[in-house]
Amino acid sequence: MPELIKDGPIWLVVAFLFVVVFCRAQGTYWLARAVAAGAMRSHSERPLIAKIAAWFTGPGPERGKRALERWGLVIIPVSFLTVGFQTAVNAAAGLVRMRWRRYTLAMLPGCLMWALLYGLGLLAVWVAAINAVAGSWWTLAALLVIFALAMIVSRLLRSRKNSVEL
Structure with missing residues (x-):
């Protein structure tokens, strides 16, 4: 019992941080995905919005999507070991509409590494x-x-x- 009390709080902190980073990464992914979907559905006559919509349906995002789906299992968790780059990678996954299951499975080890790095100091x-x-x-x-x-x-x-x- 004393070991459980001694070890308990640190694992509680790591678990809490895991939930925090999981929610943050998923939020970034879904926000970027919503922006991409909104831009693609837009039939605005404003030149800027039309260009953004055209970009999302163009060859660039398709190449990005294929690269993320092909290499995502490496890029996504590794991004959690960086400061700042992880948000860009999570947003890119949403922008190119990477499949949610694939993204989430790739993200889970990164969330665990991040929670351990922060939780254990x-x-x-x-x-x-x-x-x-x-x-x-x-x-x-x-x-x-x-x-x-x-x-x-x-x-x-x-x-x-x-x-x-x-």
Whole structure:
């Protein structure tokens, strides 16, 4: 029972964040899908609205739709590991009218990764790792120092626990 109490709140936070990001991603998808549908149904004589409607029925969105349906299982969840890009990808899926089931199945792992990153406080570590890979030597050095300190603290705690048990 004490483990359940100790571990319970963090998983509650992760579950809550999962619901939040799921609703946000679905909302973005459906809003973009509604905009696309409205533009395509529009028979306005206004030049701007007519151009938007023509664009949605043109070859660009069809290519985007085929690309998302072909590669969406990779692009969509990976976008949740970025800051800002995920909204663009979710909106693009709605704009090109990607099938809802396919989109939702591709989105679920991304939602889980996002909830874990935010819920467990790992977002800063993830962003630092991305910066390190992108070539920031300062970030790489900071990551190595943090990793070394974590290893030292972990070993000290483990040795202290083992000495108490004996």
